[in-house]
Amino acid sequence: MEIFSYLWQYIVEVFGLAIAYVFAAIFLFLVLRQFHSKKITAALMIMFIGVSVAFYIPNGTPNALAYPASLTSYGPGEKPDLPFENVFNFFTNFKNFATVDDISRDPNDVPASVVYGKDGMIELNLTTTEVITEIAPGVTMNVWTFDNTIPGPFIRGKIGDTVLLNISNDPTSLHPHNVDFHAVTGPGGGAAATIVAPGETKSMTFKLLSPGLYVYHCAFGNPGLHMTHGMYGLILVEPEGGLPPVDKEFYVMQGEYYTEGALGRKGLQLFDTQAYLDGIPQYVIFNGKTGALTTNMEAEVGDTVRMYVGNGGVNLVSSFHVIGEIFDRVYREGDLVTTPAEGLQTTLVPAGGAVMVEFTVDYPGNYVLVDHALARVDRGAWGVLKVTGEADLEIYNGDIQSGGGH
Numbered sequence: 300m301e302i303f304s305y306l307w308q309y310i311v312e313v314f315g316l317a318i319a320y321v322f323a324a325i326f327l328f329l330v331l332r333q334f335h336s337k338k339i340t341a342a343l344m345i346m347f348i349g350v351s352v353a354f355y356i357p358n359g360t361p362n363a364l365a366y367p368a369s370l371t372s373y374g375p376g377e378k379p380d381l382p383f384e385n386v387f388n389f390f391t392n393f394k395n396f397a398t399v400d401d402i403s404r405d406p407n408d409v410p411a412s413v414v415y416g417k418d419g420m421i422e423l424n425l426t427t428t429e430v431i432t433e434i435a436p437g438v439t440m441n442v443w444t445f446d447n448t449i450p451g452p453f454i455r456g457k458i459g460d461t462v463l464l465n466i467s468n469d470p471t472s473l474h475p476h477n478v479d480f481h482a483v484t485g486p487g488g489g490a491a492a493t494i495v496a497p498g499e500t501k502s503m504t505f506k507l508l509s510p511g512l513y514v515y516h517c518a519f520g521n522p523g524l525h526m527t528h529g530m531y532g533l534i535l536v537e538p539e540g541g542l543p544p545v546d547k548e549f550y551v552m553q554g555e556y557y558t559e560g561a562l563g564r565k566g567l568q569l570f571d572t573q574a575y576l577d578g579i580p581q582y583v584i585f586n587g588k589t590g591a592l593t594t595n596m597e598a599e600v601g602d603t604v605r606m607y608v609g610n611g612g613v614n615l616v617s618s619f620h621v622i623g624e625i626f627d628r629v630y631r632e633g634d635l636v637t638t639p640a641e642g643l644q645t646t647l648v649p650a651g652g653a654v655m656v657e658f659t660v661d662y663p664g665n666y667v668l669v670d671h672a673l674a675r676v677d678r679g680a681w682g683v684l685k686v687t688g689e690a691d692l693e694i695y696n697g698d699i700q701s702g703g704g705h
C-alpha cells in the first residue's frame with residue numbers, strides 16, 4: 300500500500316505517543332501502589348488520566364488531526380477547506396491519482412510568437428488535473444494544475460485576437476474547476492462559462508481587448524483554495540506591433556503552499572486551512588516546487604533578458620529582485636501601454652498580478668532571483684540565472700568567492 304509510505308511519519312508519531320503514555324501510566328501505577336491503598340491508587344490514576352486527557356485535547360492534538368469542523372467563510376464562495384467527504388474520497392481513491400515526477404513548468408517554456416490556428420483564432424486546450432507530487436525533496440502533496448505543471452502553460456496573444464478555449468477536467472479529479480483570465484472582459488473573466496465537473500469538457504471564445512501581462516487561475520468554489528493548490532498561470536496580450544525582440548525570455552511564477560507539517564517535514568502533507576487563513580505559508584516557491592529554477596535559466600553576456608514574473612499568491616505580495624542586476628525596464632504590474640520605469644532594483648508583484656522586467660546582462664556569473672522579503676528564500680523563493688561569457692573588468696573586478704550572494 301503506497302499510501303502507508305506517505306503517512307509513515309504520522310503513524311510512527313501516533314504509535315510512539317501511545318506507547319510512551321501507556322508506559323508512563325504503568326510506571327506511575329507501580330509507584331503509587333507502593334505508598335497507598337488500592338482505592339487511593341485507583342483514584343489517583345483516574346485523576347492522572349483525566350488531567351492528561353483534558354490537557355492533551357486542546358493542546359496536544361497533532362495539527363493533521365485537528366480538522367476545523369467549525370470553520371466558516373464570509374466570502375461569496377465556499378469555505379476554504381476540503382470538505383470531509385473529499386478528504387475521505389482522496390484517501391479511498393489514492394491509487395487513482397497520477398504521480399508527477401516534476402511538477403515545475405520549465406522557465407524557458409515561452410512561445411516565441413503568437414500561434415494561430417487555421418481559423419485565425421488562438422486555439423487553447425487546457426486540462427485540469429489533481430495529482431501527487433513532491434513540492435520539496437521528500438515532501439509530497441496533492442496539487443491541482445492546468446496541464447500537469449505549476450504554473451500552467453504560458454499563453455501568448457495579441458490585442459484584437461480571439462481565443463478559442465477548450466477546457467477539460469480529468470476524470471480522476473475530485474473537484475470541479477474552471478478558469479478566470481484577468482485578460483478577459485465578462486462574467487468571472489471566463490470562470491462563469493468554464494465550470495467543468497470531473498470528466499467534462501467545455502468551450503468558449505473570448506477577445507483580447509487590452510494589452511498587458513495577466514494572471515489566469517481557477518476560480519471554482521473557494522478560488523484561493525484552488526489557487527494555492529497550484530492552479531495559476533500567465534497570459535500575455537501583446538500591444539499593437541508586438542513587444543520588441545529580446546534575446547531570452549523566461550517565465551517565473553511565485554506561489555505558496557500551506558502544509559500541516561512544518562517546513563521540511565517529509566511525507567504526504569495535508570492542506571492547513573488555519574495557516575491559509577492566517578496567510579503564513581510553509582513554502583513560498585517559484586514554478587511549483589523548491590529548487591525548480593536553479594539549473595535551467597541561462598544567458599550570455601550582452602543578452603537582453605526579459606522575465607515574465609507572476610504571483611499566484613494567495614496571500615503574499617512579492618518583492619521581486621535579481622541579486623547583482625538592475626532592471627533596465629520595469630513594466631509595472633504588467634502594464635504594457637505606459638512607458639516603463641527604468642533603473643529599478645526591486646519591484647512589487649501583487650498577489651494575482653504580474654510584472655515584466657528587462658535587463659541586459661553585462662558580466663558572467665550566477666544571478667539569484669529572489670522575493671526580497673528574504674525569509675521567504677528559506678521557504679523556497681529563489682532561482683538562478685547563469686550568465687556565461689567574457690568578463691569586463693571595468694564593470695566588476697574582484698576575487699569572486701562562493702557564498703558571497705552570487
Ligand SMILES: [Cu+2]
Nearest residue numbers: 476517519525
Ligand atoms: Cu480548481
